[in-house]
Amino acid sequence: MKDYTSGYSRDILLKPQEEVLNQIISWLRRHSFSPEDIAKAEEIWVRYIKKSGNYRANSRTWAAAVIYFLGKIRGHKWLNQTFLAKSFSVSPGGISQRWQQIQRALQEAEGRERTEDVTEGFFTPVAAEVFRKLMNYTQTSDKWKNFVGDIFFQFVGVETPPLPIDLIIELLIFITCDRTLPEGKKIIDYFIAENAGKLQPEEEEFLQTIKASRFSVFKVEAILERSRLLLADYYRENEVEVQVRESGHIEQGDIIMSRIVPAEKEGLWRFGGNLVTLRPSAAKELSDLAGKWFWEYSVANKGWATGESFIQENSFRFWRWLIGH
Known part of the structure; x- marks a missing residue:
């Protein structure tokens, strides 16, 4: 009989980390995933903890992020952020943040360059x-x-x-x-x-x-070529062209929250700092969440929800709230 265990010992897991793994396995079994997929998900989580050890935050978000990562590896497109967010009662933004955190840690553990990362060396x-x-x-x-x-x-x-x-x-x-x-x-x-x-x-x-840099929420309007994106800046209601090493996993319609900095060529930008990408299926939910949050926060704090200065002043506070849910 074939052994489908991951080969990575869960003995290194602390109790909260093991609870995340149990949520992952339980969810996959309820949805009739194969023993191979379950073992792969366990491998992802144990390897991540072994490399990073950072597991704090909503345990459901981590479980959903591991399953989303598994879906990307296996090609299960139906395991999208919106579906998993509803299934685990968490936000798509939280899943996006955590799975990319897992991906970075595993790639660093393997000593590989982050070939799918579209950000260039900003913090030299x-x-x-x-x-x-x-x-x-x-x-x-x-x-x-x-x-x-x-x-x-x-x-x-x-x-x-x-x-x-x-x-x-x-x-x-x-x-x-x-x-x-x-x-x-x-x-x-x-x-x-x-x-x-x-x-x-x-x-x-x-x-x-x-x-001169800008932090904003952008929508990918078009992939002009493998190394250039046309983005709509949601804060400033204009469009910018952004240079990337390669467009990689970014698709037209994606929502990106990141900082952009001026590129060497005048009129062009490049990504710098944190980069979070949401698929189009999650964009509508994020838009609704942001609109509701900004409106309620503006009422509570006597601000103007649609004013750019208010949005810029509180955009980080919204993102802070979002990744904790």
């Missing part, structure tokens, strides 16, 4: 170092250390689940490089001015690039 060693200097500046400056800490706490607080590291970085970029202060400047402007003559050309180039 030079960029990472100057960003560290910017963060250190906010923590040592009497003017900014309490301000940044207070804003960070407003967005993150002591809630669970904790943010993935890429979204923590995105939040720090938002606080220091996106938010315009009452005097019309941003924290990054003060950092550049106070360090004039001290920065290397590559460091200053990165700071100017990140200062």
Whole structure:
């Protein structure tokens, strides 16, 4: 008799992690999946935990993400984010975030380049170092250390689940490089001015690039070629062309939440930072969720739900809420 066990010992799993695995196996058995598929799903989860160990957040979201990943591997197109979100009572955005987190960890564990990742090297060693200097500046400056800490706490607080590291970085970029202060400047402007003559050309180039970057929700209007996408910016109601290494798994109609930065060629952009992609089937639900959330939040906080400044100010807060559900 053929052995369909995954070959990866579940002995390394802590109780909460094992509960996720039990949810995965139970769901697959209820839906009559083969022993091979069940073993593969177990392998995905155990390998991910062995590599990352990061399992906190809604256990149903993790279970749905593993099954979605299994569906992509096996070619089960009916295992889409919308179907699984309804089945597990979680959000499509949460599934998208978690399965890509699993995918990255497994690819890194195998020592492969992330060939399907459309993001280019944004945080190079030079960029990472100057960003560290910017963060250190906010923590040592009497003017900014309490301000940044207070804003960070407003967005993150002591809630669970904790943010993935890429979204923590995105939040720090938002606080220091996106938010315009009452005097019309941003924290990054003060950092550049106070360090004039001290920065290397590559460091200053990165700071100017990140200062000009945009965080938004985009719809893929067209795949112009393997290395170029036409995106509709939902926040600004315009279109942008984005260069990618290759379009890979992105399809026309997909919804992408990411930061874009100016590319070397004028008029073009490229992805930088966190990238979350939702299939068209999940886009309508995300649109409805976002509309409802922004409206209710604006009423509670006396804002204007359709105003760009209000949306930009609270877009990260919405995403924070979404991935926790």
